[in-house]
Amino acid sequence: MNAPTPMIRLTTQRQIILEELAKVKTHPTASEVYDMVRKRLPRIGLGTVYRNLELMAENGIIQKLEVGGTQKRFDATTDAHYHIRCSSCGRVDDMEMEVMDSLMDAAADHSSYQILGHHVEFSGLCGECQEKDNMNIE
Numbered sequence: 441m442n443a444p445t446p447m448i449r450l451t452t453q454r455q456i457i458l459e460e461l462a463k464v465k466t467h468p469t470a471s472e473v474y475d476m477v478r479k480r481l482p483r484i485g486l487g488t489v490y491r492n493l494e495l496m497a498e499n500g501i502i503q504k505l506e507v508g509g510t511q512k513r514f515d516a517t518t519d520a521h522y523h524i525r526c527s528s529c530g531r532v533d534d535m536e537m538e539v540m541d542s543l544m545d546a547a548a549d550h551s552s553y554q555i556l557g558h559h560v561e562f563s564g565l566c567g568e569c570q571e572k573d574n575m576n577i578e
């Protein structure tokens with residue numbers, strides 16, 4: 441198996457950031473990644489974590505989420521997949537559904553652009569927030 445060689449060298453710091461990010465499915469923000477990484481690298485700074493996340497995202501090693509909300513979120517899963525964001529608490533989950541290539545074809549039909557990709561973010565209320573809603577009604 442020949443894994444594609446990343447454009448940037450994975451330093452120990454970067455490797456640890458990547459490992460910590462890959463452990464979770466919560467699409468953490470840079471400061472959440474920082475909190476996880478700090479347990480293994482107590483002297484690392486938030487700025488370093490942030491720069492490394494940005495660099496790895498630019499090189500396709502990780503994904504930077506194109507989602508609404510004020511803070512950028514990161515994802516170690518680089519395969520194309522859709523996300524759903526809770527409108528109430530802001531959590532972001534993966535959607536277990538197929539990426540729709542037909543959407544790309546439809547976009548190509550309506551644009552002179554060469555279509556390279558698309559991002560879909562669904563919004564809704566997560567299970568926990570639905571329960572909270574129900575409790576408020578009672």
Ligand SMILES: [Zn+2]
Nearest residue numbers: 526529566569
């Ligand atoms: Zn929620």
Ligand SMILES: [Zn+2]
Nearest residue numbers: 515517533534
């Ligand atoms: Zn994801």
